[in-house]
Amino acid sequence: MTTISRRTFLKTSGALGAAAVLDEGLRAPASADKPISFSGWVFKPDTVKDYVNYYNQKFTGQVKYEAIPWAQYHPTMETRALAGEIVDVMYCNHNNRERWFENGLIRAVDDLPGTDELKKKMTPANLDSLKSKDGTKLLGLPYFTSLFILIYNEPMLQQAGIKAPAKTWDELVEHSMKLKKDKISDTPYLPNWNNSPSGTMPQFMSDCFSEGAQVFDAKNRVIVDQEPGAAKAMERWQKVYKAELVNPEVLTKTSSTDTHRLFWTGRYAYHTNHSYYLKTIAGEPENSKLAPKKAKMALYPGNGSSYMWTDSYVVNAKTKVLEDAWKLTRFLGGNLHGDWYVQRQWCLISGLDNPYPEMYDHAEIIQSYDRWIDLKLLREQYKKGKVIAAYKEPWYGEYDTKAVATVQNIIRGVTTVPKGLKELTALQKSLA
Numbered sequence: 001m002t003t004i005s006r007r008t009f010l011k012t013s014g015a016l017g018a019a020a021v022l023d024e025g026l027r028a029p030a031s032a033d034k035p036i037s038f039s040g041w042v043f044k045p046d047t048v049k050d051y052v053n054y055y056n057q058k059f060t061g062q063v064k065y066e067a068i069p070w071a072q073y074h075p076t077m078e079t080r081a082l083a084g085e086i087v088d089v090m091y092c093n094h095n096n097r098e099r100w101f102e103n104g105l106i107r108a109v110d111d112l113p114g115t116d117e118l119k120k121k122m123t124p125a126n127l128d129s130l131k132s133k134d135g136t137k138l139l140g141l142p143y144f145t146s147l148f149i150l151i152y153n154e155p156m157l158q159q160a161g162i163k164a165p166a167k168t169w170d171e172l173v174e175h176s177m178k179l180k181k182d183k184i185s186d187t188p189y190l191p192n193w194n195n196s197p198s199g200t201m202p203q204f205m206s207d208c209f210s211e212g213a214q215v216f217d218a219k220n221r222v223i224v225d226q227e228p229g230a231a232k233a234m235e236r237w238q239k240v241y242k243a244e245l246v247n248p249e250v251l252t253k254t255s256s257t258d259t260h261r262l263f264w265t266g267r268y269a270y271h272t273n274h275s276y277y278l279k280t281i282a283g284e285p286e287n288s289k290l291a292p293k294k295a296k297m298a299l300y301p302g303n304g305s306s307y308m309w310t311d312s313y314v315v316n317a318k319t320k321v322l323e324d325a326w327k328l329t330r331f332l333g334g335n336l337h338g339d340w341y342v343q344r345q346w347c348l349i350s351g352l353d354n355p356y357p358e359m360y361d362h363a364e365i366i367q368s369y370d371r372w373i374d375l376k377l378l379r380e381q382y383k384k385g386k387v388i389a390a391y392k393e394p395w396y397g398e399y400d401t402k403a404v405a406t407v408q409n410i411i412r413g414v415t416t417v418p419k420g421l422k423e424l425t426a427l428q429k430s431l432a
Contacts, residue, residue: 013182021383035062036324041073042090043257047349051342055331063328071196071254074397081105088325089332091143092314094129095197096399098392100138100314103133107317107330108137112326118334125387126355129310135393140312142343144276144352147308147385148192148206149277151263151271153290165270165298169210170234172270172301178243179269187241187247188269190262193411194253197397200404202307203272209231209386210302216226222399222428225421234410234417240412251408263295264288269331272300275378281353283372297373299381308385310355353382395431402427 040048045067052065068139074096080087092100100106109115119127126145131138147248149174152165160179166172176188192203205215213229216222240246247268253259260277262268266289271281277381278297284422285291300306313333319325330336333343340359348368357395359365359377369375390396403424410420 002344029289034320034321034324035064036089036328037066037087037091038063038328039066039068039073039077039087041070042067043070043142044350047345048182051345054225056339058337059327059331061324061328070198072255075409078105083406086316086318088316088319088321089328090295090314090316091311092140092310093197093311093396095391097130097312097314098133099141099394099397102394103135104317106139106314108139108316109141109326109329112137114330114334114336118330120336121358122355123357126310129387130312131390140314141329142355143313144346145308145310145334145355146274146276146353147382148202148272148300148306149275149381150300151273151281151295152298153263153266153269153294154296155290156184156266157184157189159176160269163364165296166301167299169207169301171231173236173240175244176240176269177243180243180245181340182350185267185269187245187267189245190250190259190268190271191237191240191246192256192259192271192273193250193258193408194256195251195404195408196253196255197400198256198274199253199259200407201400202309204233204403205386206272206300206306206386207302209305209307210296210300212303216388216390220388220393221432222390222425225418225425230421231417234407234420237411238413238417242413251411261287262291266290266294273380275373276351279372281372283351291372293372297377297381299377300384304381304384305386306381306384308382308387309391353378393432395428399428399431 013090048065048067052063055061056063077087077090092106118141119138126142130140130142156179157165162175166175172189179185179188208215208224208227210228211229211233213227214324215224245264250259256274256277260271260273260281262282263271264287278295279290281290282293282295284292296335313329315325315329327336331342340356341360343354343356346363351372366375406420406423406425406427409415410417
């Protein structure tokens, strides 16, 4: 499916008038006898079905759930909105949330019951990330939060006589060169260079941040062509690719899920990806050769900083069943059931983190995480997580998609590092 450009979406949906759309949603009476439509991208859809069924039974709901493949999810939701279809409650990733709000597809939730209490329970950085660009409106409730971590194959490092995981990028490259030279691994390093919005660009930002580089300035303009740390990160990417330390297959993967499954094989020494993927790598022996706990987490190399984000559940601005739609949203992203049911299930089943710190005081959560990760180390990594404000710009989604090809050209050596970084800056300017 072709992604709708920002200009097309703005032109078509902007004419609807966000204010009128919101007003219609507020006036619409709730109707418990009407079904609620709920859509999300594909990630453990059977788990989602289970808690939707639980909600329907517990709260006499009539929720109909649909899972859409990740790569097509946001374009599909936009296409349906333009055609007049109303999906009452939706997943929305951070890259598209502000644009959907400005175009009248979703509504703010500040005026809805229980919101103030949930705001007080969230960590400040995650709360800010869920707000509108001007900081005055909350645009959804958290589905999950995550950040990039470094994962290493402990048995492979031990086999090579490497006593501890890399603390610097130079060490990681040195270890990878040794592993290849000693024929322990053909391609020891597995970065998340997949070509979806969850891969190459957040990996790019993580490595830039770890080198002390800024990607955006205070006005959210791309400035990587002015940042020595960004150039250093890209020179390293070119080096490891040219030295055949990375499996080129990763560049054609269409999701971070597909990318992390390569690490299941035990053929790689290092992997950078979303934190929760260590759950299947180190915690699912039925899938991964590195379970139980043969793969471990280390603090991100360099200065330790990596990219952090919060994806969300959002409410359609045109829903005709606002009361019921919000009730479902509070169940999904809040604490409607009184025991953080959905948030807790995601922690236990998939290792999906959330911005409610009190969750991590529960013995059940602590015991579960201990089976696949060092929870204290993970919480330390979150202290070094870096959020950006640029994704709240209306041009960001289109920039984030188009920038992948430029960065992958840098990786392959098709484009020089200085030229590629200038192209990223020029791309952002052309869309702003």
